[in-house]
Amino acid sequence: MERHEQKTATAATWGTQVRTRTMATHRYKQISVLTMNTFAFTVCFAVWVMFSIIGIPIKGALGLNETQFGILAATPILSGSLIRLPLGMWTDKYGGRIVFFILMLCTIVPIYLVSAATAYWHFLLLGLFIGLAGGAFSVGISYTARWFTKARQGFAMGIFGAGNAGAAVTKFLAPSLVVAYGWQMVPKVYAVAMLVTAILFWAFTFTEHSHKVSSTVTIKDQLAALRDPKVWRYCQYYAIVFGGYVGLSLWMTKYYINEYGFDIRTAALVAAIFVLPSGVIRALGGWLSDRFGAHTVTCWVMWVSGGCLLLLSIPHFDVVVTTVNGPVARHVGLNVWVFTSLLFVVGIAWGFGKASVFKHISDEYPHNIGVISGIVGLIGGLGGFVLPIMFGALVDLTGVRSTAFMLLYGSTCVSLFWMYLALKKENVHCKLKTADILE
Secondary structure, eight states: OHHHHHHHHHHHHHHHHHHHHHHHHHHHHHHHHHHHHHHHHHHHHHHHTTHHHHHHHHHHHHTOOHHHHHHHHHHHHHHHHHTHHHHHHHHHHHOHHHHHHHHHHHHHHHHHHGGGOOSHHHHHHHHHHHGGGGGHHHHHHHHHHTTSOHHHHHHHHHHHHGGGGHHHHHHHHHHHHHHHHOTTHHHHHHHHHHHHHHHHHHHHOOOOGGGSOOTTOOHHHHHGGGGOHHHHHHHHHHHHHTHHHHHHHHHHHHHHHHHHOOOHHHHHHHHHHHHHHHHHTHHHHHHHHHHHOHHHHHHHHHHHHHHHHHHHTOOOEEEEEEETTEEEEEEESOOHHHHHHHHHHHHHHHHHHHHHHHHHHHHHOTTSHHHHHHHHHHHHHHHHHHHHHHHHHHHHHHSOTTHHHHHHHHHHHHHHHHHHHHHHHHHHHHHHHHHHHHO
16 A cells, blocks of 8 residues: 555656656747747848948949938838748748748848949849848747747737847947948848858757648638738738838938938937837837737827827928017927937837737737738838838928928828727627627
């Protein structure tokens, strides 16, 4: 009897140890995958917005106008956006590890070749291939989310999304390389960084076959989400909070140079006041979305950023006031520190919004998050592609640089109106359901 009890106790202890080791191993995999996903996405994002810095000396060398510069800076954003949907679908089917690894390898040679480019069309063509790095988001967000429970997905995806801070890495690193060694050094350094990142990613990430969708799920099944109006609403939100973030990340260095007379290094550092916090704060936005709900956070994001964008839209102008002592001239406009403070608030709000939109997605589409994130990421990325071109075209057309913020303010108002209509529709639907129950 005692021997039997000893065996039972030993078996129970052994079972407990096995479960503990299994849990520890899973926890290690979670942390390792999240860490490497975030690091790889940071490097990919830094590469993705590379032309926001090296495009400035290239613009001078090639004699480009504002619209042509906008196209140059936005070309990688186009391909990085368009590839997001197929990458999200492939992630669901084949797993994030292999898709992310191959994606990084595909960008290394094009990045390096930028250093040898001489004609405008060279940069545009290579920019399309470099832009594939921007597709890393739809791979990494799905790969990350599937390793965590629903209650912690918002925070985990927020940490991963903080890789947006790669734009700030470019703001800090690239100008120093340009000044010290010439713009050609930037793509060379980035190509080596991408190669090292791909090797480390493969070494410290894992594959979980249960995270893949069934092989019987067809492309048609995956694309059925395009008929869901909620998906398009989230696309509109993300086109503002992410598309606007990317657009301004590409635009603000040159904006500070032209509007406030800064040199390239100072302009990039001041622009980083917007870029860096907006990327890093995304993790907090994910936690807030877990705590208070994605809709509440998104609503506040739109109202706060809309108010700031309205003030940022005010152009510099002079007025003449007739007084008892004669006409008095007054200059009206935001000084650089008020302007930067408002831009900082917009960046923080958008950082929260980038997290809350994907919390919406993980809550409502847990089984095909790769596809939905691909669709939403595609539209958000296209916003980042279209906006710099529109910024440049508006400046060429009007001569007023603050038209960029006027455009963003108008887009935010559209989001707020759409949000109001959706909330009203949901309330009516809820009342109808309650009436049915009472009957």
